[in-house]
Each structure stands twice: as structure tokens, then as C-alpha cells.
Amino acid sequence: MRAVRYLEIAGDLRQRLAAGEFVGGRLLPSEAELSAAYGASRVTVRKALEELRADGLLESRQGFGWFVPADPLQQSLGRLGTIEAQLAASGVDAERRILDFGFVKPPAWVAAVLGTGSLLRVRRLNLADGQPFARVTVWCPERLGSALSRDDVGRASFYELLPVELAGATQTIGAAPAAADDAELLGIPAGSPVLVCRRTTTSSDGEAVLLAEHIFPAHRTEFVVELPHAGSSMAPEGLQLTTGPNGRSRPANGGARA
Amino acid sequence: MRAVRYLEIAGDLRQRLAAGEFVGGRLLPSEAELSAAYGASRVTVRKALEELRADGLLESRQGFGWFVPADPLQQSLGRLGTIEAQLAASGVDAERRILDFGFVKPPAWVAAVLGTGSLLRVRRLNLADGQPFARVTVWCPERLGSALSRDDVGRASFYELLPVELAGATQTIGAAPAAADDAELLGIPAGSPVLVCRRTTTSSDGEAVLLAEHIFPAHRTEFVVELPHAGSSMAPEGLQLTTGPNGRSRPANGGARA
DNA sequence: TATGTAGACAAGTATAAGACAAGTGCGAGC
DNA sequence: GCTCGCACTTGTCTTATACTTGTCTACATA
Structure with a gap:
């Protein structure tokens, strides 16, 4: 070894x-x-x-x-407010920079949700006041995505663009070390924690039509859940905690760094 | 052959x-x-x-x-269920190991919520089937906590133990690198991503009475949110995305090296 | 044709040793 | 008080060697 x-x-x-x-x-x-x-x-x-x-x-x-930094990674918690309110209040413009637009064969985890056919993949960088804010990848079946242009997705959201009735969604929130390319786009060191949010949106006929992955730098971002009634369970209402199937001992990031 | x-x-x-x-x-x-x-x-x-x-x-x-890759597959998507259901279904016993029990002066971020008085702090390790699952710290005002014994908190949840009516809660979900001691407890390398969930529970008279911090290893854990109606906003209903004050100067060129 | 061996080359990484620029702290001298 | 220079630090670069994976060609064998 x-x-x-x-x-x-x-x-x-x-x-x-x-x-x-x-x-x-x-x-x-x-x-x-x-x-x-x-x-x-x-x-x-x-x-x-x-x-x-x-x-x-x-x-x-x-x-x-x-x-040793005086306050190793705390902070950035505390003052809370919605993203919209914050953005509006400070008068920043939320820019969407399209990084990538094209039809590709999906990786396995995407194919498991949307099927193995060719998919429209849009990768973009969301900026708030010029600062990189989130790296977003959206997958969409070719059947629906073929009507969209690169300008369309830069101007409006997929929800507004897709000609289907959307019924519901499932969102997972996890954390991971930042990949090198994402880290560079977000202006953070590679391997530092990012929040990974994957949302599967289904149409009214129960078919998955959209898969979006948002990657946020952890030191700037957090989710806030308001719970009107505190349940007795550890996991709050509306949230379900899932554990992965494996007890794999996670190795130190021998190569995950770069 | x-x-x-x-x-x-x-x-x-x-x-x-x-x-x-x-x-x-x-x-x-x-x-x-x-x-x-x-x-x-x-x-x-x-x-x-x-x-x-x-x-x-x-x-x-x-x-x-x-x-060996740092990220042992994703999966664990799709198969959804509450933590209780999962644990019960697989017949694992959820053990609570008390690490620490005592009254201490709270750090600043806790004092900002529960006040600067002496607080009961309980640190414990949650195990699922013998595997470390979460590192939990619960803060509670002395007024309420003084009636609790160490055995009490090992046996039942705070929700069941506290003699007040609980009204609601606010939960934040973020990510951070694992601290050295937490990493050791959870069996992960220091600095690898953990999900940090902090929940402030308020009683029916509007007073914050409980502050719980759950730290989950990111590679084994993720949250799932079911959204019956897909909102038009980027952030799903019930979730608000917040950005920290960002006063902290991240290393300008930390891992930017390609 | 599928599989294996042998070798060569390109590209990337790890490490060493060194040089220089730029920033900080401190004391000498004014 | 003030400026100056010295010692020391990190930041960044070059040069060099050794080693690694990535990729390719040529050839052997069943």
C-alpha cells in the first residue's frame, strides 16, 4: 500500500x-x-x-x-431570511449563466429516474450580485426538451417553459465534498463541503419529467424549514431521513481533493 | 472452459x-x-x-x-421512508449513548437563542444497529432541565420529557467539514462533509425551550422532502434558502489550483 | 476473433531544491 | 512621535528527477 x-x-x-x-x-x-x-x-x-x-x-x-482560525467554520448561521427577500432587498440581480446546453446520454443515476433515452442537459451557474451562488444541472427528456432553445432556459425557469402540468416533486438534501470543477465555478476550495439538492419533478400523469441538481457552497448556504407543529419524531414533519444501504467506511479523500 | x-x-x-x-x-x-x-x-x-x-x-x-473513491455510489435515492419505519422494518435497535450530561455556560450562538443563563447540555451518540449514526447535542434551559436525570435522556426523547407544551420549531440544514472529535465518534475522517441540522423548538407561549444540533455523516445520510405541489420558485415550498452574512473571508486561492 | 504480452510514448503528479517577490514584525536611529 | 532597514514569513515561480496512469502499436497464442 x-x-x-x-x-x-x-x-x-x-x-x-x-x-x-x-x-x-x-x-x-x-x-x-x-x-x-x-x-x-x-x-x-x-x-x-x-x-x-x-x-x-x-x-x-x-x-x-x-x-488556527479564530472561528473555525461556524458563523454564516444566524441571520435568516428567504433567498427572494434577501435578493430583492439588496437589489441584486440574479443572473443565470448557461454553461452547457445539449442532448447527451444520461449517467446511471439520472437514467434510473428519467430513463435511458437521450436527455437534454442544461448546466448553468446561478449568480447573485455577481457572486457564484449555485451550480445547477437540469435533466429533461428529449421529448420535452427539444422545443427549448438555449436562450429560453437562460431567460425563464423550466417550470414556466415545459408544456406539461406539473404535479409534485421529491427533493433530497445531502452534502458532499465539492468536485474540482464545481469548486472552481463556485470559488471555493475543492473538497470543501457543498449542499447537494436533487429534485425530481413529476407531471400530473405521474411521470418524472424533470431532474434538477443544485449544488450550493456550504459556507454560504443553508436550508431553513419552518415547522408549525413539532412532531414527536426526531425528523421533523415533511422531512424524512434516509440512510444509505452501505456501512462503507469512508476513506479519507486521498484523491478527492483535486 | x-x-x-x-x-x-x-x-x-x-x-x-x-x-x-x-x-x-x-x-x-x-x-x-x-x-x-x-x-x-x-x-x-x-x-x-x-x-x-x-x-x-x-x-x-x-x-x-x-x-478507493470517496463517494461510494449514490443510490439510497428512491427507497424512501421515515427513519423510524426504516429502523423498525430492518429490526435494528436505535441505541442512544450519552456522552455528556451537565450544566454549562452556553457558547454565543446558543446563548443568542436560549439566553446566557446556565443550560443543560446533553451530548449523545445515536447508533443504528451498532453503527454510529448521528452526534447530537441538546441544549435546554436549567429551569426545565434540572428535573431530568441522565437516565431520563437516555431512555426517552426531550419532547416526551419536557413538561411544557411545544408549539413549533425552526430547523436549519447545512453542511460543514467534520470536526476532529465528531469525526472520530462517527467513524469518518476529519474534515469530510457532515450534515448539520439545528432545530429550535418553541413552547406554546412563544419561548425557545430547546435547541438540538444533529450532525450526520454526509455519505450515509440525506434528507428527503416530499412536495405535493411544485412551486414556481427555485426553492421548494416549506424550504427557504438563506445565505449567511458571509463576513468570513475564505482563502482566496485555497484549492483553486487546477 | 478474443485475449494476453511487451514495449513505447504522452501527460500528469509527487517531491526536492532553489530563487525571488511581497508582506509582517520589530528594533535602531532620527 | 516617526521612518528606515533587517530578519523572517508566506506566495509564487523555475528546474530537475522519479514515478504514475492513459493511450497506442506490434506481436503471440488459442
Whole structure:
């Protein structure tokens, strides 16, 4: 089993961080010192440090050093409001930038919902006030999507465009490490957490007609559910918690980083 | 009947993978090493590896190596049901292991909701069929919590225990990298994504009486929302998307390296 | 034809060693 | 008070070697 040096060092530093060795506003040893201590080059040590930075465990300032951030990843919670209200209040324009528009063969998990036929796939980046806000992929059967142009999907929502009556939807909310391309589009480090929301919309005749995947950067986004009556169950009404079938021990992101 | 070499190798690798020989954020032996070990050419070994890649068991990156993917398939979509129903149906026992029970001064974000007075804090680990399932922290005002014993909270839920009438709740669903201690409890690597659900429950007289934080490993958990009518908005009914104040400066170039 | 072997090459990654620019902290000197 | 320079830091780049996967061709064998 091969080992990767910088991941080893990152793991060791992670342990030392968890042990509280560096807390208290103190700086870590300099890259040069760490390099000597671990017997690795500065490039390698740096990669390990970048790894921890991507996890929000460390920060650095040029000319100063590496340190444990004062508030490691909390915040961004607290003040709440609807997205529409926020956007309207601050007068920002919600731009939709189409990244990709075309008919493709769906991957397995999409085919399981919409069928294996050719599907219209639209990938776009939603911007709020110029800031990337969400990476969206919409899948739609060719039968319905063939009437749509690239300009259509940039102007209006699929709900308004599709010539079918929509009945209901099922939405799943999960989390995952950001893929490299999504991370770049959203302006976040690869591997940092993103909220993944997949919604299957069905028409009034019970057929799945739309599958949308929204990917939000976790540090800027969260969902809020208002529950008029608190149920006795752990999961609130309207929400169902599902567990995956596997107890697979999730490996460290050996390659998930890039 | 002639044996097909690359299928033999694939089968052997499958066993070794199932035995957990390679998990853990490390790399498999290189194709050259496997080639020597199995006495087969690199092309043959490669075909075996590709076989496992097709099954989602392995991934590779050019110049890096083969590794067990961070995301063990999606699935778990489709099969829906409440957590209670699922647990009951599969006959697993949902154990609650109390980690911590005591009165403490709340951190700022809790004090903002429940006040700055001393609070009962219960930290526990929820297990489903022996597997860690969620790390839960419950905060409760001393006035209400002083009547509860450690055994009480291990046996029943707070909803059943509190002598007040509960009116409603607000739940936020977000994602974050796992803290080191949570990661250890849940059996996942530190920094990997977790779903963070915080629910504030209010009594019938409008006072916040309970604050619960559930932390789920993202790769095993996702929320499902059933939406009878599809709204025209991007965010489904009952869900509001909120953006944080975003004062936090994320590392500008964290993982932006391609 | 299907399968396997052997080899070569391109492209990407890991690591080392070094150089330089730019930012920070601090003390000497004014 | 103030500026200046020095020491030290991170940020970024180059050069180089070794190793890895990705892809291809040529050939052997049943």
C-alpha cells in the first residue's frame, strides 16, 4: 500500500491540531521549520498545509505565518431570511449563466429516474450580485426538451417553459465534498463541503419529467424549514431521513481533493 | 472452459477490497507493481482495474494512482421512508449513548437563542444497529432541565420529557467539514462533509425551550422532502434558502489550483 | 476473433531544491 | 512621535528527477 507523504503529514498535523497543540492564537512553526522537522521539502509541507486550509482548519497570512482560525467554520448561521427577500432587498440581480446546453446520454443515476433515452442537459451557474451562488444541472427528456432553445432556459425557469402540468416533486438534501470543477465555478476550495439538492419533478400523469441538481457552497448556504407543529419524531414533519444501504467506511479523500 | 486472467485478477482485487485491505485514503500498488505481483502484463491488470472502476469500487487519477473513491455510489435515492419505519422494518435497535450530561455556560450562538443563563447540555451518540449514526447535542434551559436525570435522556426523547407544551420549531440544514472529535465518534475522517441540522423548538407561549444540533455523516445520510405541489420558485415550498452574512473571508486561492 | 504480452510514448503528479517577490514584525536611529 | 532597514514569513515561480496512469502499436497464442 503506497503512502503519499503530504497526506501523511496532513494527517499528523490534523492530529496535533485536534490535540490542541496550536490553539490560542499561536502560530504554527514556519514552513521551513516544519520542513526540517518532517524531513520533507517545503513544497510537500505546503501541500499538507493547503490540505488543512481546504478543510477550514488552518489559515495563513503572507509574511506572518500559519495559524488556527479564530472561528473555525461556524458563523454564516444566524441571520435568516428567504433567498427572494434577501435578493430583492439588496437589489441584486440574479443572473443565470448557461454553461452547457445539449442532448447527451444520461449517467446511471439520472437514467434510473428519467430513463435511458437521450436527455437534454442544461448546466448553468446561478449568480447573485455577481457572486457564484449555485451550480445547477437540469435533466429533461428529449421529448420535452427539444422545443427549448438555449436562450429560453437562460431567460425563464423550466417550470414556466415545459408544456406539461406539473404535479409534485421529491427533493433530497445531502452534502458532499465539492468536485474540482464545481469548486472552481463556485470559488471555493475543492473538497470543501457543498449542499447537494436533487429534485425530481413529476407531471400530473405521474411521470418524472424533470431532474434538477443544485449544488450550493456550504459556507454560504443553508436550508431553513419552518415547522408549525413539532412532531414527536426526531425528523421533523415533511422531512424524512434516509440512510444509505452501505456501512462503507469512508476513506479519507486521498484523491478527492483535486 | 478457459479461465479469463483479467477477470480472475478483478475477483481477487474485489476480495481484497472487501477485506478492507486498501481503504484509508491511501493508494493501491501501482499498475507496474500489481503486474509483477500477479505475473500478468500491465494491460491485463489494467483491464481488471477498469472492471472495478465500472462497478464504482475504484477510481484513478493520471499520474497519481488508484484509490478507493470517496463517494461510494449514490443510490439510497428512491427507497424512501421515515427513519423510524426504516429502523423498525430492518429490526435494528436505535441505541442512544450519552456522552455528556451537565450544566454549562452556553457558547454565543446558543446563548443568542436560549439566553446566557446556565443550560443543560446533553451530548449523545445515536447508533443504528451498532453503527454510529448521528452526534447530537441538546441544549435546554436549567429551569426545565434540572428535573431530568441522565437516565431520563437516555431512555426517552426531550419532547416526551419536557413538561411544557411545544408549539413549533425552526430547523436549519447545512453542511460543514467534520470536526476532529465528531469525526472520530462517527467513524469518518476529519474534515469530510457532515450534515448539520439545528432545530429550535418553541413552547406554546412563544419561548425557545430547546435547541438540538444533529450532525450526520454526509455519505450515509440525506434528507428527503416530499412536495405535493411544485412551486414556481427555485426553492421548494416549506424550504427557504438563506445565505449567511458571509463576513468570513475564505482563502482566496485555497484549492483553486487546477 | 478474443485475449494476453511487451514495449513505447504522452501527460500528469509527487517531491526536492532553489530563487525571488511581497508582506509582517520589530528594533535602531532620527 | 516617526521612518528606515533587517530578519523572517508566506506566495509564487523555475528546474530537475522519479514515478504514475492513459493511450497506442506490434506481436503471440488459442
